[in-house]
Amino acid sequence: MERTVTRGAILRALLKKELVAYSRDKLYLFLTALTLVFVLAVFWIMPDSVDETITLAVSPPVETLIAEGVDTFRAMGVPDEQLAEIAEADLAEETEGVQLVGFDDVADMTAVVEGSLEAWLTDAGEIVLRDVEAGDPKPDDTSRVDVDIGIAFPQDFIASVAGGREGVTVTVYSDAAVPAEIENAMKSFVREAAFQLAGQDLPVTMPDEDTIVLGTDRVGDQVSYRDKLVPMLAFMILLMETFSLASLISVEVLQRTVAAVLVTPARIADILAAKSIFGTGMALVQGLIVLALVGAFTAQNWWLLVIAMLLGSMMFTGVAMVVGAAGKDFLGQLFYAMALTVPLILPAFSVLWPGSAALWVQAIPTFPILDALVNITIYDAAWADVWRSFGFALVWVAVLYGAGLFTLKRKVESL
Numbered sequence: 115m116e117r118t119v120t121r122g123a124i125l126r127a128l129l130k131k132e133l134v135a136y137s138r139d140k141l142y143l144f145l146t147a148l149t150l151v152f153v154l155a156v157f158w159i160m161p162d163s164v165d166e167t168i169t170l171a172v173s174p175p176v177e178t179l180i181a182e183g184v185d186t187f188r189a190m191g192v193p194d195e196q197l198a199e200i201a202e203a204d205l206a207e208e209t210e211g212v213q214l215v216g217f218d219d220v221a222d223m224t225a226v227v228e229g230s231l232e233a234w235l236t237d238a239g240e241i242v243l244r245d246v247e248a249g250d251p252k253p254d255d256t257s258r259v260d261v262d263i264g265i266a267f268p269q270d271f272i273a274s275v276a277g278g279r280e281g282v283t284v285t286v287y288s289d290a291a292v293p294a295e296i297e298n299a300m301k302s303f304v305r306e307a308a309f310q311l312a313g314q315d316l317p318v319t320m321p322d323e324d325t326i327v328l329g330t331d332r333v334g335d336q337v338s339y340r341d342k343l344v345p346m347l348a349f350m351i352l353l354m355e356t357f358s359l360a361s362l363i364s365v366e367v368l369q370r371t372v373a374a375v376l377v378t379p380a381r382i383a384d385i386l387a388a389k390s391i392f393g394t395g396m397a398l399v400q401g402l403i404v405l406a407l408v409g410a411f412t413a414q415n416w417w418l419l420v421i422a423m424l425l426g427s428m429m430f431t432g433v434a435m436v437v438g439a440a441g442k443d444f445l446g447q448l449f450y451a452m453a454l455t456v457p458l459i460l461p462a463f464s465v466l467w468p469g470s471a472a473l474w475v476q477a478i479p480t481f482p483i484l485d486a487l488v489n490i491t492i493y494d495a496a497w498a499d500v501w502r503s504f505g506f507a508l509v510w511v512a513v514l515y516g517a518g519l520f521t522l523k524r525k526v527e528s529l
Contacts, residue, residue: 128388171264175216345487355397363438393431435518439525479510
């Protein structure tokens with residue numbers, strides 16, 4: 115009496131075959147391990163905090179400017195009490211997020227802004243310059259000051275402004291990497307400083323205003339680059355598994371392994387089920403391992419992350435089926451993989467530069483998955499915040515997964 119082979123036994127045998135084939139693919143096995151190590155190394159290298167303070171260099175120091183203007187104010191009949199208030203004025207006190215650093219020499223300040231010199235600040239507030247190229251040692255008991263913008267005032271700045279002299283020139287030195295909005299803010303700061311140092315009110319009357327912040331106010335609670343990388347790292351693992359599974363499928367198609375399997379009691383449906391379960395499972399497990407190692411899971415979000423990664427794993431498994439069935443050789447498979455996956459990477463840039471994504475970016479299949487991962491890992495989103503993203507992702511999963519199954523089925527039938 116012959117023993118009946120069940121579909122479950124066939125599926126288990128096919129999954130075992132997939133695992134053996136995966137372990138024998140040394141190239142992608144190495145690349146998978148390398149990717150895991152790389153993404154974790156990048157995560158721990160990235161800074162875990164955000165400095166929201168702008169360091170502004172001024173030359174000469176504010177104390178020097180005020181000292182130069184005392185005689186001018188006294189000649190104008192300013193009482194000693196008001197002179198004392200001007201001398202004690204702190205220009206940065208009412209300017210949130212601005213730290214002033216004074217330089218006696220304009221050349222030193224421009225060299226620091228340019229980057230040819232380093233500025234180190236002592237506990238007493240004194241600046242120590244260091245020329246790294248000349249081999250200067252690191253100053254003791256100091257902290258590094260990164261200066262991106264410097265302002266050079268004339269020595270008689272206060273006297274000129276207080277006297278109403280026209281043509282007073284203030285030079286703003288800016289590093290090339292400083293955004294234009296920061297430069298404009300510093301120019302406005304100079305104008306306000308001119309009136310404050312001169313003891314005059316602004317020539318305009320500011321209206322009363324109520325500021326309403328739409329969305330989450332992140333002032334004082336900015337997201338670090340390390341936190342921003344968490345959803346991208348999980349996304350990279352899914353992307354890597356696309357190449358790996360596509361390579362396995364392509365090899366089996368080219369070597370007609372799938373045709374040999376069909377000689378056994380296995381059916382095409384069994385092969386498709388095995389590919390689906392193996393590809394989705396491998397991508398899901400590795401993605402969850404990465405999220406666990408970077409500390410992304412909490413008691414509240416773990417199930418949401420599992421859902422997001424499951425949807426992403428299924429989506430990329432569908433893409434891998436299309437690529438593996440279409441590629442006729444290694445280069446062909448690589449070409450199709452790049453052609454299909456590069457557009458899917460584009461929404462990842464919205465993680466590093468947050469804001470309202472363009473409509474065409476939101477139309478990319480991977481956008482709802484990345485949007486959910488970002489909101490869950492970075493902004494502690496709950497189910498009510500991400501269920502729409504899951505819904506859109508599920509629609510795209512059905513489309514891409516269905517396309518993958520259909521393409522691979524047609525390819526197997528044609529062998």
